[in-house]
Amino acid sequence: MKTSSIAMFEALALDAFDLPEGVTYLDGNSLGPLPKAARARVDSMLKEEWGKLLIGGWNAGGADGEGWMDQPLIQGDRIGHLIGAPKGTTLVGETLSIRLYQALAAALSLRPDRKVVLTDSGNFPSDLYMAQALLETLGQGHELVIVEPEEVADRIGDDVAVLMLTHVDYRSGRMHDMAALTKAAHDIGALTVWDLAHSAGAVVVDLAGCEADFAVGCTYKYLNGGPGAPAFIHAREDHCETARPVLAGWLGHAAPFAFEQAYRPGPGISRFRVGTPPIVQMAALETALDVFDGVEMADIRARSIALSQGFVERVLDKTDLQLASDPDPQKRGSQISLHHAEGYAVMQALIARGVVGDFRAPDILRFGFAPLYNSRADVLSAADELAEIVASEAWNRPEFLTRKAVT
Amino acid sequence: MKTSSIAMFEALALDAFDLPEGVTYLDGNSLGPLPKAARARVDSMLKEEWGKLLIGGWNAGGADGEGWMDQPLIQGDRIGHLIGAPKGTTLVGETLSIRLYQALAAALSLRPDRKVVLTDSGNFPSDLYMAQALLETLGQGHELVIVEPEEVADRIGDDVAVLMLTHVDYRSGRMHDMAALTKAAHDIGALTVWDLAHSAGAVVVDLAGCEADFAVGCTYKYLNGGPGAPAFIHAREDHCETARPVLAGWLGHAAPFAFEQAYRPGPGISRFRVGTPPIVQMAALETALDVFDGVEMADIRARSIALSQGFVERVLDKTDLQLASDPDPQKRGSQISLHHAEGYAVMQALIARGVVGDFRAPDILRFGFAPLYNSRADVLSAADELAEIVASEAWNRPEFLTRKAVT
DSSP states (O other): OOHHHHHHHHHHHHHSEEOOTTOEEOOTTTSOOEETTHHHHHHHIIIIIIHHHGGGHHHHOSTTSSOGGGHHHHHHHHHHHHTTOOTTSEEEOSOHHHHHHHHHHHHHHTOTTOOEEEEETTSOHHHHHHHHHHHHHHOTTOEEEEEOGGGHHHHOOTTEEEEEEESBOTTTOBBOOHHHHHHHHHHTTOEEEEEOTTTTTTSOOOHHHHTOOEEEEOSSSTTOOOTTOOOEEEEOHHHHTTSOOSSOOGGGBSSGGGOOSSOOBOSGGGGGOOSOOOHHHHHHHHHHHHTTTTOOHHHHHHHHHHHHHHHHHHHHHHOOOEESSOSSGGGBOSEEEEEOTTHHHHHHHHHHTTEEOEEETTTEEEEEOOTTTOOHHHHHHHHHHHHHHHHHTTTOSHHHHSOOOOO | OOHHHHHHHHHHHHHSEEOOTTOEEOOTTTSOOEETTHHHHHHHIIIIIIHHHGGGHHHHOSTTSSOGGGHHHHHHHHHHHHTTOOTTSEEEOSOHHHHHHHHHHHHHHTOTTOOEEEEETTSOHHHHHHHHHHHHHHOTTOEEEEEOGGGHHHHOOTTEEEEEEESBOTTTOBBOOHHHHHHHHHHTTOEEEEEOTTTTTTSOOOHHHHTOOEEEEOSSSTTOOOTTOOOEEEEOHHHHTTSOOSSOOGGGBSSGGGOOSSOOBOSGGGGGOOSOOOHHHHHHHHHHHHTTTTOOHHHHHHHHHHHHHHHHHHHHHHOOOEESSOSSGGGBOSEEEEEOTTHHHHHHHHHHTTEEOEEETTTEEEEEOOTTTOOHHHHHHHHHHHHHHHHHTTTOSHHHHSOOOOO
């Protein structure tokens, strides 16, 4: 990575986000920070669009007057650009769990002769719950097979209809080889559903290059869309024309405003539309995606590795904490996880010092690295704080040990 | 209705919403207007909560610091109050089509021995599409039976698992007798799913009094939550403990942050939670629900009837337009529909004069009446404009006849 590029990130870190004074925010893997442009854009959406256009906003709203109705496709294409998806194959709206259900159901509709959905124990639990519920609803002998992450490749057999994986593990940051696993699935006639919750905006994803079938993700983590920002779904171009949407909402109909009694799926990715899209929420998301304009994901990734490696080296140098993440940065996402038996209290002590990461049971300290707003100096200083807290047992105080509701 | 109450509504009409100068807005049945308090509340949510609390907002965000995570239940209870649902039985989040799918699936899970879902041709098409898709997914001989609205009562037989109806017809405004039909369904062992999209905030709904099983609705029509505001779902208290959620998202888990591999439904209505709730959107909704504080739905309903009757009498007096709505105000929602062969052009001509209603194919002019911001004088003046446009054929101009995308 060139120096100019590093300088650019450092400038962005000062410019694009509103972060509280004195806070080093290493929890963008859970909820990204507020883009500076979000407040003005959302207020303009409320005042000038909802307030003045009223119902006419569906046709004439949006920052460029392109209509609210098309925002799911417009913002979808912008996300598609960041995950290697061709134009017209990515759609924003609904929540990630809903999108996962929809993508899995669509994939299964293309391979009706097979009954196994293969996944791994590192998948986000909601994906497992939604899949289990879908398979129960489908009945007919469908089965969810859950193996360990490292066993996935060996288990891909000719009974597998769909390989459903989260690309980057939410706990450890372990990253699957999307290209290799997708190829292995295709070689044996299976389809793939990739959950990109911890990938989009964080690592290089090349859906088209992998010929991945379906992908879903959220926009409130590394994409910084805000709390409860809508999810996205991608379907490969050929599947857009053939897969059964299953959640067959009116906005996915070929002619939603003809109000026909029978469902006819719309063209392309639009058949995966379900209900009315969250326009206020999308105005904030729009400003978050603006930050990525002109930035290459390869540069973000290189800088993210530099940041996380700097952090890891400093922590391992100063403490005897064990990595829960792969030491090879190519095999993990933009996240570092460390074991500590009193992880919850350690994280509370860190937060009290202005370093915000999070805790995942039973003993995982998580730190996300986002080059768009984390600087090298902040990251090293965070490592120093962590090392000091561990060495001095500063975490061993009642206010840090008492568990509150955890998010 | 007492005079003081009418005066109160007229005052609210001036106070609570931002409507453009010169516009009479009779399309709140499609998208309610901007509450005056929304901009400040949303900006405070962005600046003080997302911006300063960051991930901590899930525990400490919200107008009173009650945490973002509980907003779906807090705002759900406020909506529940307006539809006669006991505390703890209504939940906000996801889109209406998703909630319909979920409610219908939950109802079917309680009556596994029966295969018929009975509905009518006046149901909103998305409900029919979602139901059809669910029944196809379930297989096992499930069938969607669609009859005419007036034939519903006679068709309720002992093969019916679920009676699924929209309370107020989106086209004509015809209102079903919820108490009678729910009782008829229960008498023969069927459950009910009511779609309250055109009812919540518009007419008196008494879910508890009717012992209705499930209800769903949106919050962007008469509840004025904003474009894409989240939907709600209600489940009767006993069903909350037994129905299968089907869309089994992590936030509906008994212990979402324990990240268990297997799904265990959470307590009460929370088992119907799916994905991360849209917090920015909900901040706007919160201010919209504030407007209903201290207002009785019975008073809103009485005032709505006075408004719509005034409008109808004036229109029928001055034109030969035919009502598509029931002439008996007790048999319709807060909406008047009229036939006109050139309805699209008539509506465009009306909108050009500042009277905003909408058009539904093939020939329906729709007008929604919202006592919270429509005054009697405005409604009568709107009727006069309509009469003048019809009499003079002012609609017969190229700019009104040319169809644009319709919402």
